[in-house]
């Protein structure tokens with residue numbers, strides 16, 4: 155691949171019609187950083203406000219007067235922006251296009267009028283059940299239109315939703331429900347992905363037996379597969395039954411711009427997942443504007459983001475951004491390789507998808523299946539491709555470009571985080587030449603910087619940690635229930651800046667290359683897993699004395715989970731071969747404790763772990779062993795017992 159181009163210029167015909175061309179990007183970017191308040195004040199006009207904001211930006215990252223406020227005297231309702239205001243012009247336009255897991259089942263089209271009706275009915279039902287502004291509602295649903303309906307119904311009445319991904323276990327549901335004290339849960343009988351059933355209602359039942367969850371008064375159950383479920387009256391209610399007969403109009407709550415819209419739990423380097431809180435005004439301005447600019451959105455586009463609504467990508471770029479823009483968004487219940495690995499491309503042809511947004515891990519997995527499953531489809535409708543969630547290796551980028559896009563669709567590699575609400579670093583397809591593997595340049599208003607270990611800002615071509623020097627409207631406002639943790643996590647490491655947790659290189663052209671997490675977060679197939687979470691799941695097993703978990707490079711997933719486990723005395727397997735049953739048991743244990751997303755790929759028995767004399771586990775060394783780079787262990791002389799390292803290297807798995 156050495157002769158492959160390093161630069162892919164903006165296609166001239168794309169640039170000619172693009173919303174934003176090179177000159178516009180440069181002048182708008184300059185304006186946005188020179189005077190953020192007037193820039194974002196202008197952009198706010200894209201929303202319908204009940205009261206237009208006059209105070210645009212009030213931000214300080216300094217610890218002594220820390221605050222982040224955008225549009226603080228504005229009032230609006232997110233569901234009105236996604237629904238009511240579309241009705242005049244787009245009432246009969248498809249808002250959500252639902253493609254079920256089983257291709258033999260019919261697809262569904264939900265128009266803006268129908269979506270409005272369904273959201274209002276559920277919102278009325280929720281009010282009848284006693285839900286009020288500020289109450290927390292947990293949503294644990296498959297990728298079906300009801301997931302979007304549920305989010306928007308919460309937004310309509312000012313309830314704060316917390317969507318929990320369907321791949322999380324009862325334990326993880328319970329943790330999240332108890333952290334935000336949910337009053338009500340919306341779930342379904344079962345989910346189905348790749349032909350396999352997921353017992354959602356049964357998982358909720360199990361979660362609600364756990365401590366800390368007795369704030370939940372009601373569970374609404376969507377009948378989806380028709381599978382048998384236990385209904386515990388009066389707590390459990392069929393969704394259809396409570397929604398039936400509700401009025402089709404529902405007065406929206408007036409929300410202050412800084413009132414919470416949702417909480418979304420995400421993993422950090424320490425402790426339990428934190429509840430990232432996003433507010434209403436700034437978030438809606440930011441996701442709608444980025445969605446329009448980054449995807450070069452047109453009225454007739456059919457836009458498909460393959461993420462799950464359980465992650466931030468689904469929140470911002472399936473539900474809130476696209477619907478606020480009056481777009482047609484496809485929701486796909488299934489997986490890329492079911493019934494076969496041509497499914498994505500078949501769905502693109504079937505629904506004439508024009509904008510396609512997916513994750514590098516999916517691209518790599520499909521690339522492995524060869525070109526034939528792609529080539530057997532037309533994909534002529536496509537005009538732009540996007541990626542998100544993890545760094546994309548240039549080889550996968552080129553395959554996406556050459557094979558999926560037939561070399562005619564620009565690619566936007568979008569870097570952002572749950573915390574950032576929306577996309578921060580990305581090419582704009584009509585303005586910025588692409589380099590495979592680089593997220594390229596900052597979006598309007600975004601001021602990235604690279605710092606060294608001491609926090610010194612580096613100029614020019616440089617490598618270090620990625621920080622952001624100023625705020626943008628979509629930034630998270632707090633960790634739910636723990637504002638100090640918010641400040642400590644993001645604003646203390648490099649004072650005066652927001653620390654992303656990512657490493658990054660900037661090249662001589664000012665392009666940004668994200669190199670991956672520099673903290674103890676593992677990015678597995680674009681899903682964030684905290685090493686501390688997996689460790690605490692492992693040590694909660696009665697036979698485990700100690701565990702250390704690190705990420706290692708994985709061909710398809712980007713990173714895999716590598717666990718080192720020390721058993722309690724008497725449980726030591728004599729050799730690796732002897733410990734297989736127990737190994738399986740521990741892997742199953744982690745799946746049960748956290749969910750299938752956190753399944754360890756490797757579990758190595760560790761008679762001892764490398765520790766400093768003060769007892770701190772040296773993960774740097776464990777990472778190198780997991781990477782199979784024993785020659786790069788570096789200085790091990792500060793270890794309490796250097797011999798444990800030799801034993802671990804000798805018994806490394808998969809050699």
Ligand code: WTA
Nearest residue numbers: 542543544545567568569570571572668671
């Ligand atoms: C990583 C997902 C490289 C990064 C929207 C970040 C990326 C973490 C990219 C956030 C990208 C996301 N290139 N790395 N285009 N996009 N990441 O919160 O490490 O699930 O910090 O948000 O994913 O993951 P999260």
